[in-house]
Amino acid sequence: MLQIYNKLTNQKEEFIPINPGKVGMYVCGPTVYDHCHLGHGRGYVSMDIIRKYLEYSGYEVRYIMNYTDVGHLTDNSEDGEDKIQKKAKKEKIDPLEVAAYYIRSCEEDFQALNIKPATFYPRPTKYIDKMIDFTQRLIEKGFAYESEGSVYFSVEKFPAYGQLSGRKTEELSAGARVEVNTAKKNPLDFALWIKARPEHLLKWNSPWSVGYPGWHIECSVMSCDLLGENTFDIHGGGNENAFPHNENEIAQSEALTDQKMANFWVLWNMVNVEGKKMGKSLGNFTTIKDALKKYNPSVIRLWIASSHYRSVMDYSEKSLSQAQKNLEKISKFVNHLEVKLTENNISNENPPAIDFDYYQEKFTEAMADDFNTPLALSLIYDLIGHFNKLETENKLTPLDFKNALSFWNKVNSVFSFDLQMSQERKIPAEIIKLAQAREEARKNKNFREADNLRDKLKEKGYEIEDTDKGFKINKN
Ligand SMILES: [Zn+2]
Numbered sequence: 475m476l477q478i479y480n481k482l483t484n485q486k487e488e489f490i491p492i493n494p495g496k497v498g499m500y501v502c503g504p505t506v507y508d509h510c511h512l513g514h515g516r517g518y519v520s521m522d523i524i525r526k527y528l529e530y531s532g533y534e535v536r537y538i539m540n541y542t543d544v545g546h547l548t549d550n551s552e553d554g555e556d557k558i559q560k561k562a563k564k565e566k567i568d569p570l571e572v573a574a575y576y577i578r579s580c581e582e583d584f585q586a587l588n589i590k591p592a593t594f595y596p597r598p599t600k601y602i603d604k605m606i607d608f609t610q611r612l613i614e615k616g617f618a619y620e621s622e623g624s625v626y627f628s629v630e631k632f633p634a635y636g637q638l639s640g641r642k643t644e645e646l647s648a649g650a651r652v653e654v655n656t657a658k659k660n661p662l663d664f665a666l667w668i669k670a671r672p673e674h675l676l677k678w679n680s681p682w683s684v685g686y687p688g689w690h691i692e693c694s695v696m697s698c699d700l701l702g703e704n705t706f707d708i709h710g711g712g713n714e715n716a717f718p719h720n721e722n723e724i725a726q727s728e729a730l731t732d733q734k735m736a737n738f739w740v741l742w743n744m745v746n747v748e749g750k751k752m753g754k755s756l757g758n759f760t761t762i763k764d765a766l767k768k769y770n771p772s773v774i775r776l777w778i779a780s781s782h783y784r785s786v787m788d789y790s791e792k793s794l795s796q797a798q799k800n801l802e803k804i805s806k807f808v809n810h811l812e813v814k815l816t817e818n819n820i821s822n823e824n825p826p827a828i829d830f831d832y833y834q835e836k837f838t839e840a841m842a843d844d845f846n847t848p849l850a851l852s853l854i855y856d857l858i859g860h861f862n863k864l865e866t867e868n869k870l871t872p873l874d875f876k877n878a879l880s881f882w883n884k885v886n887s888v889f890s891f892d893l894q895m896s897q898e899r900k901i902p903a904e905i906i907k908l909a910q911a912r913e914e915a916r917k918n919k920n921f922r923e924a925d926n927l928r929d930k931l932k933e934k935g936y937e938i939e940d941t942d943k944g945f946k947i948n949k950n
Contacts, residue, residue: 476531478708479784479844481716481739482638486844489738491707497528497535498706500697500736502715503595505542506576507561510583511759512774512789513712513745513752519775520742520783520845521710522589526888527841538700539592541580543573543599544676545668545689556686559675569676570599583762586771588890594700598692601699602678605687608695608730609666609680617729621657623669623683629662632725638739639717664722666691690722697735698727709736713743713784714751742783752789760789772891773798779847779889800855805893807858811879813947815872816906824871827864830881833857837885847889854885905936909947912938 476489491497501521504514518539528535547554562569577597584591598605609625612618617631629635629643636642646662669683677684697706711720720739727735745752752759765774777797781787833853840849861878864870886893912927928938931947939946 476842477844478738478740480737481713481741484640487738489707491533492705492737495532495534497533497708498701499525499528499535499537499708499710500693500701500706501537501539501592501709502693502711502719503539503541504580505546505557506573506580507546507557508576508754509579509761509763511752511754511761512765513759515583515587515762515765515774516745516778516783516787517712517742518584518589519587519778521740522587522890523779523847523888524708524710524740524783524845525590526890527845530841530884530888535593536701537590537592538594538596538697540596540598540692540696541573541577542689542692543570543577543597545598545687545692547689556674556676562675573597573599579763583766586766587762587775588771588892590890596692596696596700598687598696599676601692601695602687604699605691605695606667606678606680608691608698608726609687612666612726612730615729617725618666619659620682621659623685624657624665625667625682626658626663627666627722627725627729628659629664629725630660632729634728635662635725636721638724639721641717641721664688664690664718666726690719691726693719693723694726694730694735697723698731703731703733705734706736708738708740710740710742713741716741740783743786745787745789747789765794769794769798770801770892772893773801775889775891776801776804776851779851782844782846782848784844800851801891801893803858804854804891807861808879808882808893811875811882813906814875815879816903817910817945824873826871826873826877827869828857828861828874828877830877833881834884841888850885850888854882857881905931905934905947908934909936909938909945913945 477486478489479486501518504510510518521539525535525537543558544556546557548557548560556569558569558572562572565572609618612627613620613625618625618627636646643662647660665688667680667682667685667687669685670677674686677686697709709720709723716739720741724735747758750756750758762774769777773794774797777794778787780793780797780800787793836853837850840846840853843849857878861870861874864874908927908931912924912931915921915923915927931938932950935950937948937950939948
């Protein structure tokens with residue numbers, strides 16, 4: 475039974491999909507005005523692991539992640555500047571070019587990090603008509619109003635406002651700073667459509683003004699379009715956006731459809747650098763691209779999986795080099811299994827010494843408890859220790875090697891570590907074949923041939939070591 479921590483109720487709940495066997499999942503994507511940093515990497519890799527665990531459990535996942543290419547302002551009021559437009563002015567290029575450039579950058583990072591492509595990547599600039607239509611319907615239902623060419627959502631019309639972030643409207647009102655914006659009836663109201671100032675670059679016609687959509691409306695419109703206007707299963711995102719972004723999404727969607735937007739809100743936590751949140755504003759961020767210059771992508775994935783997605787993570791050289799060591803440990807183990815399985819004759823059907831069903835169960839148990847990846851990983855390190863010990867004691871049978879590898883392959887369908895890349899010591903099949911041919915020659919007392927093959931291996935950078943258990947290949 476899968477338990478997921480639901481931010482909406484602040485507790486773990488049993489996950490029951492709306493449609494048996496299927497999961498609809500919407501994840502708030504990045505605003506594409508700069509390269510993604512490790513804070514984003516953490517979020518999207520965590521969501522990828524969650525998605526892959528759902529697939530591992532047999533669900534068909536429809537996974538939507540947007541790219542925000544318009545409407546995300548430099549601060550959360552309606553007075554800020556569009557982040558993409560700001561960059562476009564600075565670089566003296568078209569805002570859409572800025573977005574296209576950083577979408578490509580993000581795609582490269584995601585691919586490098588082995589993140590499975592989403593089913594769809596909607597973008598608000600392609601949804602202007604639908605956003606206008608959605609806004610119009612909210613006005614007709616009495617949840618929104620036009621004022622001075624802009625359209626605002628009337629927060630007091632939606633009594634459930636604050637349910638996700640746990641903020642009460644009275645408290646919010648008390649804390650609200652005096653808005654410069656006099657067009658709003660209530661300072662808590664937020665923009666669905668914003669009338670453009672003359673210098674604004676990206677703008678469209680609407681029934682109210684030449685303007686552009688607010689940031690929050692895109693996720694309501696695109697999730698309704700791609701997952702339907704009925705409740706969907708999981709809404710993912712970074713917990714820093716719970717308020718106001720996600721809160722406003724809920725208000726817009728639920729006001730319009732009279733249905734709960736999503737059953738589960740699964741929000742990841744931030745990455746800290748020396749006790750402070752990694753982010754654009756503090757300038758203390760490391761881009762995914764820079765991190766990839768130093769670390770293998772699977773090291774970064776393992777570093778991310780080593781923390782629970784709801785815990786704050788610390789970015790430090792130390793934590794990444796620990797991840798590197800752990801990945802090497804796994805790599806070495808899996809490589810050893812592969813080599814052994816090529817060497818050994820698997821027809822020996824002696825019963826295995828290790829109960830892999832136990833490990834399989836424990837893995838599922840860890841992941842089914844709100845995707846506890848650190849626990850699942852520690853189980854793998856335990857298994858490696860146990861396996862190595864039994865191997866030294868000569869207690870393993872070929873089936874243990876076979877089972878270990880198939881267990882690993884299953885587990886890795888969730889983690890997606892690319893061990894080929896991490897294994898500098900990986901021994902290619904060609905080398906193993908040469909070593910086996912040499913062993914054969916030796917057994918047949920064809921020592922000249924055996925020596926030739928040993929020299930050949932040496933040329934290729936491998937040394938053969940003969941032990942009483944057979945040969946061992948070492949890379950020079
Ligand atoms: Zn969103």
